[in-house]
Amino acid sequence: xxxVIAPDSFKGSLSALQLCGAVSSGIRSVVPDADIVxxxxxxxxxxxxxxxxxxxxxxxxEVQARGPLREPVTAVYGILxxxxxxxxxxxxxxxxxxxxxxxNPLAASSYGTGELIRAALxxxxxxxxxxxxxxxxxxxGAGMLEALGVRWYGADGVPLPSGGGALAGLAGFDASGMDPxxxxxxxVAATDVRNPLCGPEGASAVFGPQKGAxxxxxxxxxxxxxxxxxxxxxxxxxxxxxxxxxxxxxxMGAGLHAFLGAELRSGIDIVLEKAxxxxxLRDADWVITGEGRxxxxxxxxxxxxxxxxxxxxxxxxxxxxxxxxxxxxxxxDDLGLTAALPIVRKPCDLQEAVGRAAEWASEAAAQMMRLxxxxxxx
Numbered sequence: 001x002x003x004v005i006a007p008d009s010f011k012g013s014l015s016a017l018q019l020c021g022a023v024s025s026g027i028r029s030v031v032p033d034a035d036i037v038x039x040x041x042x043x044x045x046x047x048x049x050x051x052x053x054x055x056x057x058x059x060x061x062e063v064q065a066r067g068p069l070r071e072p073v074t075a076v077y078g079i080l081x082x083x084x085x086x087x088x089x090x091x092x093x094x095x096x097x098x099x100x101x102x103x104n105p106l107a108a109s110s111y112g113t114g115e116l117i118r119a120a121l122x123x124x125x126x127x128x129x130x131x132x133x134x135x136x137x138x139x140x141g142a143g144m145l146e147a148l149g150v151r152w153y154g155a156d157g158v159p160l161p162s163g164g165g166a167l168a169g170l171a172g173f174d175a176s177g178m179d180p181x182x183x184x185x186x187x188v189a190a191t192d193v194r195n196p197l198c199g200p201e202g203a204s205a206v207f208g209p210q211k212g213a214x215x216x217x218x219x220x221x222x223x224x225x226x227x228x229x230x231x232x233x234x235x236x237x238x239x240x241x242x243x244x245x246x247x248x249x250x251x252m253g254a255g256l257h258a259f260l261g262a263e264l265r266s267g268i269d270i271v272l273e274k275a276x277x278x279x280x281l282r283d284a285d286w287v288i289t290g291e292g293r294x295x296x297x298x299x300x301x302x303x304x305x306x307x308x309x310x311x312x313x314x315x316x317x318x319x320x321x322x323x324x325x326x327x328x329x330x331x332x333d334d335l336g337l338t339a340a341l342p343i344v345r346k347p348c349d350l351q352e353a354v355g356r357a358a359e360w361a362s363e364a365a366a367q368m369m370r371l372x373x374x375x376x377x378x
Contacts, residue, residue, distance in 0.1 A: 044267025
């Protein structure tokens with residue numbers, strides 16, 4: 001029996017790689033000779049570097065960068081065997097780097113993400129995959145671009161301060177100082193959202209509140225990004241307001257496209273492509289996937305949706321393990337799941353659920369194998 005284990009992480013509990021190990025252990029406790037392929041996945045957010053380094057070979061590179069509030073942080077990017085640099089913007093510009101009481105997307109900057117790109121340039125990388133997800137910022141990637149040489153000015157010609165709020169006063173920019181090495185680079189941005197830059201479905205309205213934005217701040221941020229987009233259109237002719245996915249990572253999708261020519265693609269599609277997922281499906285009997293919560297967001301481009309789409313095309317059934325299940329049976333059918341199994345064994349608090357996630361995931365995988373083995377004997 002060949003089983004492909006391809007989960008996303010259980011955020012705040014298990015990495016995708018750790019979850020692979022737990023599930024594999026549970027399977028082997030019942031079917032010791034199972035042919036198991038471990039393919040930890042991500043959708044462009046947390047875990048993208050580790051998933052791709054694991055699948056493709058390569059190395060993790062640790063660097064010092066500036067966090068969302070310009071404080072020093074230790075961040076990691078990946079260099080794959082083919083020389084591609086994999087940069088998770090959340091490594092230097094992510095929400096977990098900012099204590100809840102200090103979260104303020106008016107002030108948060110993506111400068112550190114630009115520092116990671118610059119570090120990869122110094123290592124000779126010219127192919128870049130930028131994972132968009134988990135951001136603390138709402139600055140359109142202006143901070144990232146500043147780190148790469150772009151200068152942003154107000155009407156008085158004075159450089160603007162950091163943060164999404166300052167973009168409301170943007171009058172123009174000077175890109176003549178951009179790192180010349182960027183001209184030889186190709187950028188792809190990996191995202192699991194298609195939200196536009198502005199408006200009721202835009203970066204500020206949809207994602208601003210989870211970054212600490214109040215209703216008044218959300219409106220101010222939306223106006224600021226619209227001003228930023230107007231200036232970009234006036235100086236370059238590029239309209240980022242109409243770009244699907246331009247609102248990803250606080251508008252960084254728009255900034256990457258306008259200044260670095262980035263192609264915006266589904267994060268899970270990129271990861272599955274590089275991991276040669278379709279080739280692994282050809283003789284597979286089952287796929288086991290998983291994520292912390294199966295909910296409405298799972299249906300809209302998250303990792304499990306991409307896995308189910310590929311597996312359905314190959315005729316391979318998929319079972320998902322999850323921490324909590326919030327989708328009714330008909331939506332699980334629409335997704336392409338044969339079954340979804342919550343791993344939590346009993347009523348408990350979040351601390352216990354997080355602490356025992358590996359144990360319970362392993363037990364759930366073992367129970368699944370016992371069921372399959374019993375059905376097979378009949």
